[in-house]
Amino acid sequence: MHEPIAYTYNADTHCPSCAEEAFGRSEDGDIAPDAGVIAPWDECDPATGICCGTCGCEIVESLPYTVIENTPGYLPDDPDPARFHTFREAVRYMVEQVRDYRDSLRDFGGDPEGWLDRTLGQAYMRDAGRNHDLGRSFEVVDTPNL
Numbered sequence: 024m025h026e027p028i029a030y031t032y033n034a035d036t037h038c039p040s041c042a043e044e045a046f047g048r049s050e051d052g053d054i055a056p057d058a059g060v061i062a063p064w065d066e067c068d069p070a071t072g073i074c075c076g077t078c079g080c081e082i083v084e085s086l087p088y089t090v091i092e093n094t095p096g097y098l099p100d101d102p103d104p105a106r107f108h109t110f111r112e113a114v115r116y117m118v119e120q121v122r123d124y125r126d127s128l129r130d131f132g133g134d135p136e137g138w139l140d141r142t143l144g145q146a147y148m149r150d151a152g153r154n155h156d157l158g159r160s161f162e163v164v165d166t167p168n169l
């Protein structure tokens with residue numbers, strides 16, 4: 024039996040401790056038996072997460088920053104891209120991905136060239152040894168619902 028992660032009442036979402044404070048527990052040990060519940064497996068928008076409407080705590084962490092990788096002109100390859108809490112974390116991950124890509128070009132005898140902008144959260148890398156290499160774009164976006 025999984026306890027709900029959140030309760031819905033008063034047109035908002037609330038954490039278990041605030042719900043218990045507001046309603047107490049029933050004889051069965053249930054918090055706020057008349058309130059709606061959000062179970063651990065219920066879907067929620069990862070971009071916004073869930074915050075408690077009473078105390079403001081983060082019930083489900085919001086992960087608004089997404090690292091998108093694609094070949095320029097093509098859709099992103101990963102339908103479920105990596106998501107992060109902060110822009111900084113997302114940029115750190117993006118830099119790792121760019122390095123991995125550069126290293127893989129080198130491993131195959133390529134001549135990587137490109138640029139990386141930590142402030143914008145954007146990067147581009149291609150193999151300068153190949154005339155028709157479209158390369159690869161990396162970008163941190165905060166509009167993840169593609």
Ligand SMILES: [Zn+2]
Binds near residue numbers: 042
């Ligand atoms: Zn709360």
